[in-house]
Amino acid sequence: MRPNINRRVLLSALTALAILSSPLLTVSALAQTPSASDPLPSWNDGRAKQAILDFVKATTDESSPTFVPLEDRIATFDQDGTTWVSHPLYGQALFALDRLAEMAPKHPEWRNSKPFKSVLDGDHEAMAKFSEKEWFEIVAVTHAGMSSTDFAAIVADWLPKSSNPVFKRPVTDLVYQPMIEVMNYLRANGFRTYIVTGGGQDFVRVYSKQVYGIPPEQVIGSSIVTKYEMVNGKPLLMRDPKLFFNDDFDGKAIGINLFIGKRPQIAFGNSDGDKEMLQWTTEGDGRRLGLLVLHDDAERELAYGPANGLPDTTVGTFSQALMDTANKSGWTVISMKNDWNTIFAGGIKEAE
Amino acid sequence: MRPNINRRVLLSALTALAILSSPLLTVSALAQTPSASDPLPSWNDGRAKQAILDFVKATTDESSPTFVPLEDRIATFDQDGTTWVSHPLYGQALFALDRLAEMAPKHPEWRNSKPFKSVLDGDHEAMAKFSEKEWFEIVAVTHAGMSSTDFAAIVADWLPKSSNPVFKRPVTDLVYQPMIEVMNYLRANGFRTYIVTGGGQDFVRVYSKQVYGIPPEQVIGSSIVTKYEMVNGKPLLMRDPKLFFNDDFDGKAIGINLFIGKRPQIAFGNSDGDKEMLQWTTEGDGRRLGLLVLHDDAERELAYGPANGLPDTTVGTFSQALMDTANKSGWTVISMKNDWNTIFAGGIKEAE
Numbered sequence: 001m002r003p004n005i006n007r008r009v010l011l012s013a014l015t016a017l018a019i020l021s022s023p024l025l026t027v028s029a030l031a032q033t034p035s036a037s038d039p040l041p042s043w044n045d046g047r048a049k050q051a052i053l054d055f056v057k058a059t060t061d062e063s064s065p066t067f068v069p070l071e072d073r074i075a076t077f078d079q080d081g082t083t084w085v086s087h088p089l090y091g092q093a094l095f096a097l098d099r100l101a102e103m104a105p106k107h108p109e110w111r112n113s114k115p116f117k118s119v120l121d122g123d124h125e126a127m128a129k130f131s132e133k134e135w136f137e138i139v140a141v142t143h144a145g146m147s148s149t150d151f152a153a154i155v156a157d158w159l160p161k162s163s164n165p166v167f168k169r170p171v172t173d174l175v176y177q178p179m180i181e182v183m184n185y186l187r188a189n190g191f192r193t194y195i196v197t198g199g200g201q202d203f204v205r206v207y208s209k210q211v212y213g214i215p216p217e218q219v220i221g222s223s224i225v226t227k228y229e230m231v232n233g234k235p236l237l238m239r240d241p242k243l244f245f246n247d248d249f250d251g252k253a254i255g256i257n258l259f260i261g262k263r264p265q266i267a268f269g270n271s272d273g274d275k276e277m278l279q280w281t282t283e284g285d286g287r288r289l290g291l292l293v294l295h296d297d298a299e300r301e302l303a304y305g306p307a308n309g310l311p312d313t314t315v316g317t318f319s320q321a322l323m324d325t326a327n328k329s330g331w332t333v334i335s336m337k338n339d340w341n342t343i344f345a346g347g348i349k350e351a352e
Numbered sequence: 353m354r355p356n357i358n359r360r361v362l363l364s365a366l367t368a369l370a371i372l373s374s375p376l377l378t379v380s381a382l383a384q385t386p387s388a389s390d391p392l393p394s395w396n397d398g399r400a401k402q403a404i405l406d407f408v409k410a411t412t413d414e415s416s417p418t419f420v421p422l423e424d425r426i427a428t429f430d431q432d433g434t435t436w437v438s439h440p441l442y443g444q445a446l447f448a449l450d451r452l453a454e455m456a457p458k459h460p461e462w463r464n465s466k467p468f469k470s471v472l473d474g475d476h477e478a479m480a481k482f483s484e485k486e487w488f489e490i491v492a493v494t495h496a497g498m499s500s501t502d503f504a505a506i507v508a509d510w511l512p513k514s515s516n517p518v519f520k521r522p523v524t525d526l527v528y529q530p531m532i533e534v535m536n537y538l539r540a541n542g543f544r545t546y547i548v549t550g551g552g553q554d555f556v557r558v559y560s561k562q563v564y565g566i567p568p569e570q571v572i573g574s575s576i577v578t579k580y581e582m583v584n585g586k587p588l589l590m591r592d593p594k595l596f597f598n599d600d601f602d603g604k605a606i607g608i609n610l611f612i613g614k615r616p617q618i619a620f621g622n623s624d625g626d627k628e629m630l631q632w633t634t635e636g637d638g639r640r641l642g643l644l645v646l647h648d649d650a651e652r653e654l655a656y657g658p659a660n661g662l663p664d665t666t667v668g669t670f671s672q673a674l675m676d677t678a679n680k681s682g683w684t685v686i687s688m689k690n691d692w693n694t695i696f697a698g699g700i701k702e703a704e
Contacts, residue, residue: 071567148609205613215423216613223610228602228628235631237609250580257500257589258575259611261557261568276580279587 039185042178042342051332055289060189066287074264075186079197081270081316082293085174087302092199095158099142140241148237155206172211177345197221198248198273220259222247248273253280271316290331297337391537394530394694403684407641412541418639426616427538431549433622433668434645437526439654444551447510451494492593500589507558524563529697549573550600550625572611574599600625605632623668642683649689
């Protein structure tokens with residue numbers, strides 16, 4: 001049922017896409033359970049760690065003037081570049097390219113038509129120049145035309161076989177241990193943790209519980225149209241190649257309101273697409289906290305911005321304009337290099 | 353800020369719209385807390401009550417072959433006609449008409465343009481013939497053009513002043529006590545209760561916690577487009593007069609998948625618009641239960657179908673085709689007349 005595909009061709013093409021020189025994976029600790037004495041052991045003492053500890057105290061101590069009732073404790077996390085690696089390409093783009101190669105034997109016509117031909121040929125120069133429309137053509141054939149149940153099974157099947165071209169490990173191994181600790185710490189303090197991603201909602205829901213301890217109903221993301229169809233007397237939700245909701249930039253604030261109807265107390269992001277989510281969060285009444293992960297650690301992970309003079313990138317851009325907004329707005333910038341003593345959780349973690 | 357409006361003219365027009373003769377409100381008990389001996393005291397012994405009790409035992413007893421883990425215990429409830437009165441018009445339609453009358457002094461042009469003129473004149477004959485497009489024109493001016501925060505405040509302000517034209521009580525007084533008991537009973541057994549309504553999501557979210565014990569994030573409904581705008585340096589979500597999602601018929605199954613990503617174990621409805629939700633629910637694996645409220649109690653509430661030879665209606669239609677599907681599918685039909693010894697919760701209830 002699953003034809004053999006030449007993954008190596010595809011992956012070497014992707015590796016060539018990496019804008020930055022291949023970093024060295026030096027630290028890969030197992031996830032640790034937060035202890036009572038230090039709930040955030042992978043965080044070095046410093047402004048970022050202190051901001052999180054102070055925020056939790058100020059919102060959960062009943063004697064605090066900024067105490068937040070249990071039902072309103074909402075924490076939102078962007079995914080790509082915030083909770084897991086997003087370079088050289090988003091995990092979901094790796095899925096789309098693998099899936100395209102896997103489907104190719106049944107689609108000989110792709111050999112002669114762009115953008116499919118470029119992917120199958122490993123033509124990284126052409127791929128680097130793909131327009132949004134061309135990416136959506138790839139998403140359409142790889143993410144639509146099947147039922148929601150079948151799509152989830154395809155993603156679940158792919159995950160353990162996936163391999164990030166830079167780190168040579170399954171994408172779900174590349175989650176950040178400090179963020180897992182923050183999620184556990186917030187949950188232990190009564191916060192409900194949500195993923196709010198520009199990526200596909202139905203893609204992330206497949207592994208969110210296992211990897212982040214976040215159930216499907218707390219994953220908000222981009223989605224395509226689904227249609228209700230009766231097939232042989234059984235109802236199916238069929239996936240249509242049409243965008244339904246784009247959960248990025250202003251869409252993140254809109255999506256939070258649509259799905260939760262409450263404003264987060266705390267929000268984590270890493271790129272220009274997270275600005276409105278942090279704005280919507282921190283402009284609320286009472287104590288709020290917005291945080292941005294800055295990828296400034298070329299040794300242990302990656303270095304890109306272009307904020308603070310870091311190398312430029314089109315994947316998960318942290319612009320100088322975002323840095324200026326962060327400084328003006330009192331958002332906390334997390335330096336991977338200085339604030340984290342451990343980067344990777346090292347494997348799929350089962351959170352409570 | 354709120355001009356005086358002639359509510360009486362409007363309400364008498366609405367009363368005339370009632371298809372059925374005005375029923376007698378004979379029972380209005382206070383909500384009771386379910387006791388250990390009988391968690392559903394407002395339900396008479398019979399097939400419907402037994403089906404609910406058996407379902408809960410079969411899904412929550414760890415020794416049961418159809419045991420459902422806590423995280424998958426999802427219960428969905430339609431609102432209009434299932435958890436509260438929907439005649440002579442949906443509660444939200446009453447809001448729209450009241451709001452239109454309230455806004456009219458600032459819109460002299462409405463005096464000469466349909467459909468507004470018909471509402472303001474109390475022309476019930478014209479109103480009874482409103483097309484969907486005309487209704488949406490009324491929704492557009494009453495539900496859009498303000499921020500999400502302002503809209504919630506307008507609805508909250510209206511609720512205690514609202515009056516159902518048949519029962520002469522605020523709409524939130526007209527919730528069904530037996531359904532409140534079922535919600536509490538399911539929650540006590542680890543189910544998360546969701547409203548899944550064709551009505552407006554942002555409308556229902558204003559009172560869902562107070563009336564049903566259901567928080568905003570567990571209300572799935574129809575919605576209009578919102579836009580993220582910065583006004584005087586503060587972000588607002590502005591409501592646009594464009595339909596975003598129609599959570600009715602097939603939209604209910606689609607909405608459940610979009611918002612929860614899990615299939616309900618149990619679903620309650622009352623009309624043709626709930627068919628797909630019950631189908632999607634009961635076609636799942638393991639033990640599932642679909643239930644439909646039949647309004648067959650002209651004495652204590654209302655009688656309409658046209659299923660089972662009851663009077664016909666265009667508001668919350670329970671067609672004979674739906675009854676046939678229910679019988680064929682093993683769905684439980686709840687007779688208000690025979691299954692409920694109490695109809696109304698009698699007031700706004702604070703559930704846990």
